Amino acid sequence: MASRRPGHPAVPPVPHRVRQATAADVLTRRPLDSVAGMTGRADLRLGITDVDPVVSCGAFSARAVVGEHVPITATVFREGHDAVAANVVWTPPGADGAGQPLRRMARFGDQPDRWLTTVVPDREGRWTFQVEAWSDPLATWHHAVDVKTAAGQGAEELANDLEEGARLLDRVAGGADAEWRARLTEAAAALRDASLEMPARIAPAMAEAVQRYLYEHPVRELVTGGPVYEVWVDRPRALFGSWYEFFPRSTGPVVDGRATHGTFATAAERLPAVADMGFDVVYLPPIHPIGTVNRKGPNTPQYPGGNPYEIGPDDPGSPWAIGSAEGGHDAVHPQLGTMEDFRAFVERTRELGMEVALDFALQAAPDHPWVAAHPEWFTTKPDGTIAYAENPPKKYQDIYPVNFDNDPEGFYAECLRVLRVWMDAGVRVFRVDNPHTKPLNFWHWLIWTVKETDPDVLFLAEAFTRPAMMHQLARIGYTQSYTYFTWRTARGELEDYGRELAANCHYMRPNFFVNTPDILHASLQLGGPPMFKIRAVLAAMMSPTWGVYSGFELFEHVAVRPGSEEYLDSEKYQLRPRDFAAAEASGRSLAPYLRRLNEIRRAHPALQQLRTLRFHDVDNPNLICFSKTDPGSQDAVLVVVALDGHNTQIGTTSLDLPALGLDWYERMTVTDELTGASYDWGQFNYVELDPYREPAHVLAITHPRTVQVPPPVT
Template sequence: MTGRADLRLGITDVAPVVSCGSFSARAVVGEHVPITATVFREGHDAVAANVVWTPPGGGGAAALNRMTRFGDQPDRWLTTVVPDREGMWTFRIEAWSDPLATWRHAVEVKIEAGQGPEDLANDLEEGARLLDRVAAEADDEWRGRVADAAAALRDESQELTVRVAPALATGLQRYLHEHPVRELITATPDHEVWVDRPRALFGSWYEFFPRSEGPVVAGQPVHGTFVTAADRLPAIADMGFDVVYLPPIHPIGKVNRKGPNTVQFPGGNPNELGADDVGSPWAIGSDEGGHDAVHPQLGTLQDFQDFVWRAGELGLEVALDLALQAAPDHPWVKEHPEWFTAKPDGTIAYAENPPKKYQDIYPVNFDNDPEGIYAEVLRVVRHWMNAGVRIFRVDNPHTKPLNFWHWLIWEVKKTDPDVLFLAEAFTRPAMMHQLAKLGFTQSYTYFTWRTERTELEVYGRELAANSHYMRPNFFVNTPDILHESLQYGGPPMFKIRAVLASMMSPTWGVYSGYELFEHVAVRPGSEEYLDSEKYQLRPRDWAGAEASGRSLAPYLRRLNEIRRAHPALQQLRTLRFHHVDNPNLICFTKTDPGSADAVLVVVSLDSRHAQIGTTALDLPTLGLDWHERFTVVDELTGARYDWGQFNYVELDPYREPAHIFSITFHRPVQPPPPVD
């Protein structure tokens, strides 16, 4: 036998539930989390439902959290809960027969049909008995009123309407709604919701290489340190970013080190390496140390901790790369050769993504001595946690076993629930989703390659629908990915992609150089940068670019200001797309369930030509009727417009490729229920 045929009342399609309860759903502190279920029963008697929402560690009895019907399906029920602390919360649905609602409906229908007190004699007594049950448990303030209503139902000296009036009074009905008579209570099992701190959902990331933040002496760049890199932090904070992400900061392997523009030569690097070639930070480990060490040219562990402290002083968190691989001269290779894969000739297999070869990297084989590898990785993670790191950007997690990540993440969360893990997994959808389900806090996504309106809308809806476990981080570029739209789209395309990323996703990020419109690829058809910073120092003239007006930094600052000012933009669940009669324009809204805040965005996807179109807004998703008008204010230009369902739009990419409208409603608006 399968299923729950023993349930007295019907409860199905409970959400949020991940993989039939195999993993916990996800939320953040303060987030409005919709809980839904299909609830029904046999016959015509009324049914109702509530949610039992329990904090970490349990807690005392809470007020009845009743669900209400919503949507087009008559049996679909909803309530919203708001967690106020981190940790593992649980919820269960309780369905129950609602005799008070059944009684009220029957009495109202019979009276409307003209039936008299003789016809309703049994109904009146049944109502009185139900009220007796409520009065027995009512508080002092309401006990008398409930008892009086029961007495009125039994008072045969009064007319029918007078007898039922106290029981049907609005105030008493409100009290009965909050203190119902529940029969045939049927409960689901407990379902888990892991609640993270708010940064797990909302934040703006900035990636840069500290080693490129050194001086240029006699035309030659000098390797930067954590001390010199700290000088860059105020500018990053001024642009409104919340998280500074650093590539690996560990000693870099000296064996098979890759030189500048290695990507041109997938079989290796034929260039003669110079003494100053710095290699790839992802080729971790040398005789100077491994994953728990700091590259000597960057400074000391204390220098890193001072860097983290300075970032925190500016309101920035530091995210550190966790790349579980080793250079040929990493201490692991000498001390634990069994942690790697040996070829038939006895040599250790280096990393390959045919036809590319990465002779400077040995992948770890997690099937060899898993106990030892697991313990070492946890030690390394805790080492950097102790140094002040609370966010890890995990490199290529899809190339490591799933059960390892599940173990590591939750082992850390047991003691440090505030630690976050970002999965850098540009891989098959099933793997990306599974990594999110098993515990990764955020995920890199396919956003970088979604450029047409239809594919952006389809992907945005998919992410919003799966927001109960998969939180996206929309990076516009990375050291590995310079999309062709940026290579050939000109400066307006940099604005377009930044608006899309920062407005569609509550978390977004840029890789250093984006604000300088860096767009030259190593060769046609490649997404790799020319003179990639992965293999060489790349100092930039930040001040000169901004002084000359050749910097996108002010625009990025404004986008982040708008994001911080509007709670609607800090949401994912409420993302909704609206029709525009021009495929080169995309329109979407976000609302905040906790307030009346709403933002409407219209973006041109064409960086070369002006585009015009007419929107057809789905106003009910904003809590409005189809005919209503409202005021919009463009957060980029300050312009104000009176809008309704249909609105003319004209966007010129060389002036401004987007509208970011805050919405002022002409009346109080309750946010609509979520799309189920």
């Protein structure tokens, strides 16, 4: 899937005697030249550098989604004082770049050589773009006439300039329709008409309509094309969505005070409530048969000294200990139902306007069919036993990691086969467990092999790992990634991380989960109910994709022990039925609040963006202020959140009004989407947030300005 650039030109032999250089030598005898070294070409007439969005110098595709406004930027320059211009050749999948319309770039920012244009892909697949630089004789001529007439020069001194302008108009007229040919010819004649006064001679050529036409139909000379880069365009769900995770096995009825194992049918009964909260994606942990060997029970110690094998006959084990005599990765747990039952669950999810994301975990229980049939797919220790998973001091004796190196051809083929089983069952989104513990080249092969036939399939990397690995997983093809959001709680941390993600949005898309079955952050354990609201607002407003693990709406906050992020009575090892309806009826549920957040997200295209995230100053470190805008709809939203769940926070904002589409002196009407209150705001605004009433403002902005595509974050 990588773009391939031509190799370096061959180094010519050293001549035996000195001779005069020829024109051919200028183009071929510079193998160490910086331009040729970077591009494989030494014929670039004008300068094109620092092109974005580009991933790893073009080794991998940049990313976008259908309908997204994607800024393309470059540094374009030339020698001397003649005007230079630039455009982008934006080519859809399967098309020829030579037939594409001219997409002109314009200067932006405070760097005179920086250029920008915006493209909007309208279909999925592999798009390409190329920046072209060119000499702009029309702009050069226009500037020369302006400065010379302003200096008082007359017709005699401008004779050559007037004739040059007439000739340029003649060139454009040659390709125009009859109406514009006549108008341009008339303007050229005026430039040549010595009987007219100077203002009258140049006025037809300088008319606004004529200049607009000349901008759209320029004379391009010395056209220089830069490298061709790729942009892979996904469906919109790749960027925007709200995820809800729950365990189907915990949806069974409670009989005589005991939880019973749920099925796909009982899990489907939960779907209307999930849809009512406004979620788009229903994420299911593994639904496969669970191993019986070394099975772990409720609150099982994972540390040396504990006995992980003492479990009751009804303990269901961890869903991530995949495989038993009942089947492996291509089977469903018999207590959940059949494959047809799962298909019915998927169809019901679709009927409610959602889709299913399924866990894809490449590991096996000791009694998985793979272990007997393909022992080479695992690592054997010197004593002959198979290595189980360890993350010291944690031990996972119920899980065998896979060895990808002993039989890559066989195991790769099996993984692709398993994925296609679930794709055929209707799954188009996969949450991949621990991808950072598997080879990068495997993921690159698997993801793009799938996308060759099914470009709508999305992959979420559950990669709580080092930044380098997390970013590389995104570069090689992962659609989304889990993030460090869970551990970012202070304002500075959140701002720095938000800027980092926005700066890398051309290849890495975040999914802000507020909690997971593995992660109950200390802020939720100790912050009280307001902190659940605070974290939900931050996740739902900062990131276009966010997620909630079931139980968050019930304020579940008790850890298995002090200092741990594991839940007490973790659902990973036991059934955990919940009475959501009773909690909501009694007012002890966060579900209505989550519903409102998702309603706001759907109503505001600005909140469906990442690249437009901007932070604003506020004089209280326990308050954070940020905004998002959408160039397509002119939508803008401003968010202020208190980061303390216990105390009222007071502060004054200092807004970057140009980032919101206003001048510094202008005012705007803002309406709080959480409370309905409206305010008249400007650059400086008093804020007071009581976390026990409402810890956040989510402000829809009404103003007369248009929202422009902002330059990329640096």
